[in-house]
Amino acid sequence: MYWRRVEKDENSHPPVRGLFIHMSSVVEEIRSGLEKALADSLQVSRDSGQIRLDTLPEITVEVPREKGHGDFAANLALLLAKPARMAPRRAAEILVQNFAGGTWVERVEIAGPGFINFYLKPGWIYLALPMVISEGGSYGSVNIGQGRKVQVEFVSANPTGLLHMGNARGAALGDSIAAILIFAGYHVTREFYINDAGNQIENFGLSLEARYLQLNGQDIPVPEDGYHGEDIVASCISFREKYGDSYTNVGAGERRSALVAFALAEKLKFIKKVLSDFGVEYDTWFSEQSLHDSGAVLETMEFLKDQGCTYEKEGALWFKATDFGADKDEVLIRSNGLSTYFAADIAYHRNKFLRGFEWIIDIWGADHHGHVPRMKAAVQALGYDPAALEVIIMQLVRLYKGGEIVRMSKRSGQFVTLEELIEEVGRDAARYFFVMRSSDSHLDFDLDLARAETNENPVYYIQYAHARICSILRQLNEQGGQMPDPENVDFSLLKEEYELALARKLADFPGEVAAAATGLAPQRIARYLHELAGLLHSFYNSHRVITQEQDLSAARLVLVEATRITLENGLGLLAINAPERM
RNA sequence: GCGCCUGUAGCUCAGGGGAUAGAGCGCCGGCCUCCGGAGCCGGAAGCGCAGGUUCGAUUCCUGCCAGGCGCACCA
Numbered sequence: 011m012y013w014r015r016v017e018k019d020e021n022s023h024p025p026v027r028g029l030f031i032h033m034s035s036v037v038e039e040i041r042s043g044l045e046k047a048l049a050d051s052l053q054v055s056r057d058s059g060q061i062r063l064d065t066l067p068e069i070t071v072e073v074p075r076e077k078g079h080g081d082f083a084a085n086l087a088l089l090l091a092k093p094a095r096m097a098p099r100r101a102a103e104i105l106v107q108n109f110a111g112g113t114w115v116e117r118v119e120i121a122g123p124g125f126i127n128f129y130l131k132p133g134w135i136y137l138a139l140p141m142v143i144s145e146g147g148s149y150g151s152v153n154i155g156q157g158r159k160v161q162v163e164f165v166s167a168n169p170t171g172l173l174h175m176g177n178a179r180g181a182a183l184g185d186s187i188a189a190i191l192i193f194a195g196y197h198v199t200r201e202f203y204i205n206d207a208g209n210q211i212e213n214f215g216l217s218l219e220a221r222y223l224q225l226n227g228q229d230i231p232v233p234e235d236g237y238h239g240e241d242i243v244a245s246c247i248s249f250r251e252k253y254g255d256s257y258t259n260v261g262a263g264e265r266r267s268a269l270v271a272f273a274l275a276e277k278l279k280f281i282k283k284v285l286s287d288f289g290v291e292y293d294t295w296f297s298e299q300s301l302h303d304s305g306a307v308l309e310t311m312e313f314l315k316d317q318g319c320t321y322e323k324e325g326a327l328w329f330k331a332t333d334f335g336a337d338k339d340e341v342l343i344r345s346n347g348l349s350t351y352f353a354a355d356i357a358y359h360r361n362k363f364l365r366g367f368e369w370i371i372d373i374w375g376a377d378h379h380g381h382v383p384r385m386k387a388a389v390q391a392l393g394y395d396p397a398a399l400e401v402i403i404m405q406l407v408r409l410y411k412g413g414e415i416v417r418m419s420k421r422s423g424q425f426v427t428l429e430e431l432i433e434e435v436g437r438d439a440a441r442y443f444f445v446m447r448s449s450d451s452h453l454d455f456d457l458d459l460a461r462a463e464t465n466e467n468p469v470y471y472i473q474y475a476h477a478r479i480c481s482i483l484r485q486l487n488e489q490g491g492q493m494p495d496p497e498n499v500d501f502s503l504l505k506e507e508y509e510l511a512l513a514r515k516l517a518d519f520p521g522e523v524a525a526a527a528t529g530l531a532p533q534r535i536a537r538y539l540h541e542l543a544g545l546l547h548s549f550y551n552s553h554r555v556i557t558q559e560q561d562l563s564a565a566r567l568v569l570v571e572a573t574r575i576t577l578e579n580g581l582g583l584l585a586i587n588a589p590e591r592m
Numbered sequence: 593g594c595g596c597c598u599g600u601a602g603c604u605c606a607g608g609g610g611a612u613a614g615a616g617c618g619c620c621g622g623c624c625u626c627c628g629g630a631g632c633c634g635g636a637a638g639c640g641c642a643g644g645u646u647c648g649a650u651u652c653c654u655g656c657c658a659g660g661c662g663c664a665c666c667a
Contacts, residue, residue, distance in 0.1 A: 076612065085610065091647060097646075122611040123647070168667080209666060244606090326665050337595075338664075344665040351667045379596050380662045403596060408662070447605055450597055452660065454604065459617085466630085468616060474630050480596095485627045540615070551632040577663060592630070 035152065036137045037073070040114060042072040044082055047112055052086070054108040061104055063093040071128070071449075076467055080119065080127030081134075087124040098124025135510055136501035140516035142572035143496050150519040150579050154527060155196030159366055162188040164373040165285065166203040167279050170214040172241055173284055175407040175455060176375050181428070182444035184373045184406060185290045186532035189583045199293045199367070204272060204359065207299040208351055213237070215266035217274055220267070221246040226255045245273040264326030284429050288437055289585030299460030301357045307349055310357040310392075311342055321390040329356075334387030334396075335427050352381075356388045363394050371530065373402045373449075402530060403450045410456040426457070435467075436462040438586045444470035445584055447530040468540050472577065473589055475543035477509040477576040480590040482555050486567065489556070493571055494564040503565045508549035512569060515542050519576050523583075532584065539580045 049069050054059040067089040074083040087102035094101060102120040109118060114134045119127045121305060153590045164184025167177045185200065188532070192198045217236035221243050224230060232238055250274050257265045278295075285292070301307050311327065314320050319330050325345030329352075332339055342353040362370050382403070386396040409416040409426055431440050439460065446468070447453060460467075485493070504513065519538070526534040555566040578588040 016614085074611080079611070083611090088610080088647065124609065205667070324665080328665090341665045346665075348665090350665070355667095376597065376661050378662085382596085382667090403597070403661095408660090451605075452598065456604085459604090466617070470630055471616090474628085478628060482627050508599095508655085533606070537615080544615090547631055548633090552629085554627065556627055592628085 030050045034525060036134070037521055038524075040130070040134060041071050041073070041082060043112060044084070044115075045069050047110055048084055048086060048105065048126075050110065051105050051108040055104050058108075059398035060108075061090065061096070063090065063103060065093060067093065074127070076126075079121060079125065081130040081370075082128040084126045086127075087126060091124070102126050119233075132505075133502065134150055135513045135517060136504065139499075139501060139513060139568050139572050142516055142575050143568060145284055147579060149407065150223070150523045151193045151195070152520050152524045152527075154524055155191060155194050157195065157197050158368050159199070160191055160196045160371065161201055161362055161365075161367040162191070162371045162373070163201045163203055163362075164188075165290075166205065168205050168210055168282065169274055169281065170210060170237060171226050171239060171277070171367060173281060173425060175409055175431070176404075177426075178288070178428040178431055178440065179444045179449075179453060180291050180375070180404055181285055181288055182441050183449055183532060184203040185403070186286075186441075186445050186535070186584050187371065187373075187402075187530050187586070190523060190526050190532060190535065193523055193583060195367075195578075196527070200291070201296055202292045204278065204295060204297045204299075205351075206297055207302055207354065211270060211274075211548050214273070215270045217242055218246060218249075219262065219266050219270040219425070219574045223258065223268060224251065226258050227248055228258075242273075245269075245276055247278065249273070284427075284432070287432055287502050288428060289459075290442060296358070298354050298358070301354050301361070302349075305356050306361060307357045310360050310502060311349070311353060313360075314342070314356070314391055317391060317393075329384075329388065329391070331384045331387040334390045336383040336387045337435035340384050343367045352384065353387075355381075355385065356392070359385065359389060359399065360392050363389075363392070363398075370399045371402065372399065373404055376405045379403045400530070402449050405452045407453045408453055410454060411458060416457075438466045438473070439469050441584055442467070442472075442587050447537040448531060448533050469586060470541045470592070471547075472543040472581065473546065473587065474592060475546040476574060476577045476588045477590060477592045478550060479546070479570045479577075482564045482567075482570055483574075485556055491556070493567060496568050499564045499568050500561055500563050501568075503562045504569060506549075506551055506553060508545065509566070509569060512542075512549050512573060515545050516572050518574050519580070521546075535580055535583050538578060542573065542577060546570070546577075 035279075048071065052061065052069070056063070067086065069084070071082050071084045074080060087098045087105060088309065089167070090096070090101040091098045099120060103122045103292055106118050106120060106126060111118070114130045116129055116131045119129065141473055145151075164186050164187075165173070165180045167173055167178050188200045189200045196460050213233065213236055217238075218233050220230045220232045220236070225246055226245075232242075246269070249269060252272075253268075257268055282292075282295075311320070314329060315327075319333065320342065321328050326341050327343040328339045329342050331337075340352055341350050342356075343349050359370070372385075382401050385401070386399060389396045389399050402453045411426075434457065435443075443455065444453070445462065501513075502524075504510065519542075520540045522534055526532060549569075551568070555570055556561065557563050574588075581588045
């Protein structure tokens with residue numbers, strides 16, 4: 011392999027982390043069973059000539075939004091109306107007539123314009139409870155990924171500064187998406203691309219040099235478009251502690267590269283530490299410079315030339331992005347002989363494909379969305395499927411303080427860092443806030459609110475549910491009781507509305523994981539957890555778990571333990587703690 | 593001018609071709625001799641505008657309006 015890892019994280023996840031024994035979800039099993047039974051019914055209806063049609067509509071059974079519409083519902087009769095040329099309700103009647111119920115179906119009703127609603131015997135909901143207990147930490151995992159290799163590249167901040175709110179959002183999103191994909195059966199690599207080459211590094215060097223010389227009494231201004239942050243000064247101070255003024259009298263090139271190497275290493279170490287504090291551990295830190303050093307960039311340029319995807323104009327080498335649907339062509343190698351960032355990025359993505367990733371997920375800020383069409387064009391020119399590259403465009407974060415927008419800019423040196431954020435609102439709250447909304451929604455982060463309302467944070471609501479359950483389990487322990495074996499529990503004693511709602515919600519978890527993975531949507535997990543916690547709180551306020559009725563207590567103990575496990579698993583996907591006490 | 597994202601409750605946001613659109617905060621009114629009140633129960637309040645596709649649109653399409661972000665031989 012010609013690429014190299016800059017640094018392998020010693021705490022990285024074991025490679026087998028993505029491999030879970032797959033057990034199907036109760037909801038999914040019954041849902042697909044109903045679909046099959048419905049398909050059989052349609053077949054019977056056609057064979058008997060009651061329904062005539064040429065093309066089969068898609069048969070789907072869904073969980074209706076309204077509880078009053080049954081446990082599951084199908085819209086097949088409505089879809090049949092046109093091709094079968096009959097009234098939807100009539101079609102529904104025929105389908106119901108020919109429908110063979112199976113184990114759990116109690117009754118089937120036709121409702122509204124022709125929906126077929128399935129009402130199941132209550133017992134089906136209880137099936138999830140022993141499953142949660144026996145699967146434990148892997149409850150909710152599904153195997154839709156089947157071990158496919160996926161890479162999630164995120165944050166990839168310029169290593170020349172500190173991490174700001176946009177990076178923080180990317181970190182929370184990317185890490186949670188990676189965790190969810192692992193739980194959904196993918197083999198996932200978390201990667202950070204280090205932009206340690208090019209113009210900004212030049213600029214970084216000039217800024218460092220100016221600050222260094224200033225510290226040594228020379229009046230050299232920081233370039234106007236340079237880095238003006240205090241952190242640059244700090245780097246120069248540590249540099250000076252180590253090397254003194256020995257670099258004042260050497261050539262500018264030598265001075266700058268020494269400063270850059272020193273400061274970059276320092277910055278990267280810090281970035282890595284802050285991300286680690288935020289709960290993010292990368293598998294790979296990938297250096298852009300390594301692509302230049304290894305010749306991968308030039309090699310890729312040659313490849314594109316050979317493919318006839320380039321041309322020269324005004325002394326520069328251009329990529330014919332317009333041949334692949336982009337708006338305009340792009341420069342790969344400038345007339346001064348230096349390659350562009352885009353050229354390195356093409357080499358980088360080629361490298362990703364060469365490493366065997368079947369699904370490549372990049373998380374970028376909205377300010378880079380214009381880059382998407384040309385990157386996809388490049389992937390295609392390289393001979394790969396552009397659909398294998400999925401770019402999540404994350405809308406920018408707006409920070410509010412004192413009711414006013416805080417301008418964030420690296421160059422001006424004014425921004426609230428991830429480090430400060432963790433200090434102010436805590437890792438758990440910050441992680442939750444960043445993933446509770448979808449990536450393509452603008453994010454207003456009110457610092458005052460986050461600080462002032464720490465106790466009102468939804469994440470505490472969820473954590474409190476977990477802590478409450480732990481408290482019950484402590485009670486159980488103090489009274490000398492123990493968690494019953496689900497095999498010996500009569501779940502039919504759970505008849506209360508909140509008990510059934512809670513068990514039903516637990517059964518939904520694998521489906522939520524699958525949906526979150528498919529849609530790359532961690533906010534679904536955040537919302538699910540909030541709803542689950544709400545049901546637990548409602549249940550808790552209405553019913554006692556530990557009572558004199560032993561059989562009922564046993565059933566409720568399994569119910570809350572299953573809830574605890576599910577909360578813990580879900581919070582784990584978001585890297586949020588599940589505390590036993592608060 | 594062109595392109596991408598977004599307009600859902602007073603505020604911040606979920607949801608999403610179906611049958612009664614959700615949550616938090618804020619507001620109003622209730623609940624602790626009881627496993628943790630960081631909790632629970634109840635109430636008021638909403639799909640930017642106009643067309644189109646569809647049996648059915650808040651959801652998909654088009655236009656308009658509003659906000660954000662892009663449109664370098666920068667990254």
